[in-house]
Amino acid sequence: MHPAYSIIFFTTASGLGYGLLAVAAVFVGAGWLPAVPELGAIVISVGVALVTAGLLSSTFHLGHPERAWRALSQFRSSWLSREGVAAILAYVPVAGLAWGWVWLGEVAGVWLLAAWLTPVLAAVTVYCTGMIYASLKAIPRWHHPLVPWLYVALGLATGAVGFHLVVAMFGAANMRSAGVAVAGLLAAAVLKIAYWRSIDTADPVATAETATGLGGFGDVRPLDPPHTAPNYLQKEMGYRVARKHARKLRKITLVTLFAIPPICVALSVFAGFFLGAALAVIAALSVGLGILIERWLFFAEAVHVVTLYYGEKAA
Amino acid sequence: MTSLPAQPAPKRLGLVIDLDTCVGCHACAVNCKEWNAGGYHAPLTDFDPYGAAPDGVWFNRIHSYEAGSGADARVVHFPKSCLHCDNAPCVTVCPTGASYKRGSDGIVLVEEDKCIGCKLCSWACPYGAREFDTDAGVMKKCTLCIDRIYNENLEEVDRVPACVATCPASARHFGDLGDPDSDVSRLVAERGGYDLMPEMECAPTNKYLPVRDKQTGAGGTLPLEDASPEGGFLGWVDRLLSDASAV
Numbered sequence: 001m002h003p004a005y006s007i008i009f010f011t012t013a014s015g016l017g018y019g020l021l022a023v024a025a026v027f028v029g030a031g032w033l034p035a036v037p038e039l040g041a042i043v044i045s046v047g048v049a050l051v052t053a054g055l056l057s058s059t060f061h062l063g064h065p066e067r068a069w070r071a072l073s074q075f076r077s078s079w080l081s082r083e084g085v086a087a088i089l090a091y092v093p094v095a096g097l098a099w100g101w102v103w104l105g106e107v108a109g110v111w112l113l114a115a116w117l118t119p120v121l122a123a124v125t126v127y128c129t130g131m132i133y134a135s136l137k138a139i140p141r142w143h144h145p146l147v148p149w150l151y152v153a154l155g156l157a158t159g160a161v162g163f164h165l166v167v168a169m170f171g172a173a174n175m176r177s178a179g180v181a182v183a184g185l186l187a188a189a190v191l192k193i194a195y196w197r198s199i200d201t202a203d204p205v206a207t208a209e210t211a212t213g214l215g216g217f218g219d220v221r222p223l224d225p226p227h228t229a230p231n232y233l234q235k236e237m238g239y240r241v242a243r244k245h246a247r248k249l250r251k252i253t254l255v256t257l258f259a260i261p262p263i264c265v266a267l268s269v270f271a272g273f274f275l276g277a278a279l280a281v282i283a284a285l286s287v288g289l290g291i292l293i294e295r296w297l298f299f300a301e302a303v304h305v306v307t308l309y310y311g312e313k314a315a
Numbered sequence: 316m317t318s319l320p321a322q323p324a325p326k327r328l329g330l331v332i333d334l335d336t337c338v339g340c341h342a343c344a345v346n347c348k349e350w351n352a353g354g355y356h357a358p359l360t361d362f363d364p365y366g367a368a369p370d371g372v373w374f375n376r377i378h379s380y381e382a383g384s385g386a387d388a389r390v391v392h393f394p395k396s397c398l399h400c401d402n403a404p405c406v407t408v409c410p411t412g413a414s415y416k417r418g419s420d421g422i423v424l425v426e427e428d429k430c431i432g433c434k435l436c437s438w439a440c441p442y443g444a445r446e447f448d449t450d451a452g453v454m455k456k457c458t459l460c461i462d463r464i465y466n467e468n469l470e471e472v473d474r475v476p477a478c479v480a481t482c483p484a485s486a487r488h489f490g491d492l493g494d495p496d497s498d499v500s501r502l503v504a505e506r507g508g509y510d511l512m513p514e515m516e517c518a519p520t521n522k523y524l525p526v527r528d529k530q531t532g533a534g535g536t537l538p539l540e541d542a543s544p545e546g547g548f549l550g551w552v553d554r555l556l557s558d559a560s561a562v
Binding site for chain 1: 317339369370376378380382383384388389391406411412438443446447509511514515516
């Protein structure tokens with residue numbers, strides 16, 4: 001599948017933003033954070049900026065961005081529509097959290113409820129993002145039960161690293177903020193490795209023979225293409241550039257996303273303020289690079305069954 | 316609403332494509348483009364039409380495949396357009412309601428004014444039936460020529476999709492596949508019409524008729540004329556020239 005940069009940015013930025021807001025809200029709700037309004041202002045503004053930038057970015061690849069509001073209407077059948085509705089609903093508890101934490105300096109009563117609703121709606125939104133891909137049967141590597149949970153786990157893990165960075169800047173990093181980040185990264189790593197193993201060993205869902213129904217004669221090979229130049233289908237679904245480098249890119253993902261960040265985060269707790277903050281920055285930069293490669297691979301490794309009509313043997 | 320119709324459509328209009336008679340002339344694709352460039356989804360893009368890399372929206376594309384090897388190998392011309400599936404994934408993924416399946420005749424359509432151009436429907440379709448119009452910023456697809464089949468300004472004989480009207484080999488048949496007594500349903504029953512990629516569970520309306528078995532005696536195995544004829548005028552000439560070769 002062709003990896004549109006706007007979609008890669010959207011899914012990674014909004015995942016990170018929702019993860020950051022969710023982890024911060026849990027810390028606030030549980031009373032694990034010092035009541036520093038500046039900290040709340042930064043966490044919430046960064047989180048909301050990431051989520052909003054991601055949502056806006058997702059409209060950039062539309063043919064008609066001015067009609068994007070229509071995408072909220074079909075939540076009964078469409079995961080894309082559900083995601084839009086969930087994303088808008090998620091702003092409500094985040095606003096409540098911001099009001100209590102930053103303005104009132106006290107998270108109690110209805111504001112506490114907002115704090116606990118934030119991670120729920122954040123997770124629901126990111127789950128819907130994952131289901132947009134997982135619901136597509138025509139792309140067998142996406143139509144996999146782990147896909148939406150990977151989106152949730154990666155959003156949480158990247159957000160937790162971002163949260164650890166912000167609290168480290170305030171000198172408030174502790175075992176809890178580091179622990180959540182490390183646990184989130186390890187959980188995401190386990191899911192991602194399980195996912196790779198599963199798609200690498202899965203039997204093909206469809207073949208050139210079943211696509212054409214000509215398997216009775218034997219092996220099916222394209223003889224003449226329908227047109228002399230590549231068409232929309234080949235450009236959109238036939239992207240193969242990263243697939244040949246998939247092994248290397250997977251290793252780079254493992255190192256940058258799942259190896260460097262948890263080590264840096266864990267060490268940062270035991271370091272002093274400056275070294276700890278520097279380690280948290282390194283962890284965040286590494287996670288940022290890793291999640292972009294991971295998402296690019298997610299698209300590039302996906303084989304659409306329509307390519308069976310264009311020379312692919314199995315998908 | 317992009318939910319599929321709750322009740323199965325009383326009519327299931329679609330195509331039956333005979334892979335045995337298709338000669339791969341692309342006339343159906345050309346007439347489709349010609350009609351639809353002025354029809355429901357008009358205009359259709361046609362970038363760089365005489366250049367090195369022409370590009371544009373086509374609702375119908377004709378592949379040619381080789382299948383098998385040796386004496387049993389076949390060349391099969393393979394037209395592919397929207398299959399107007401009963402369980403159309405392109406419809407349910409649409410976030411805006413632009414993509415829909417008609418309850419009355421089962422035709423799958425895009426309402427361009429509602430389409431935001433997110434392309435998700437083209438990702439959901441296993442068959443590559445939808446193509447994005449980069450100029451208009453909306454998704455386009457085969458309409459089964461709704462502007463022909465219900466068009467009372469046309470002679471009744473012409474009220475069939477453009478691809479069917481133009482096929483010189485009569486390899487394309489149009490009709491109601493929901494009616495078991497229709498000509499197309501009988502054709503499917505007689506010839507063993509099948510679904511493309513049934514594992515995708517889209518329940519396509521369009522059916523493909525398989526390539527027939529080779530007729531016995533036909534093919535490239537008949538012997539050439541005997542080079543050493545016995546008797547008759549040719550035998551005499553052959554004998555004479557064979558002897559003369561000694562000279």
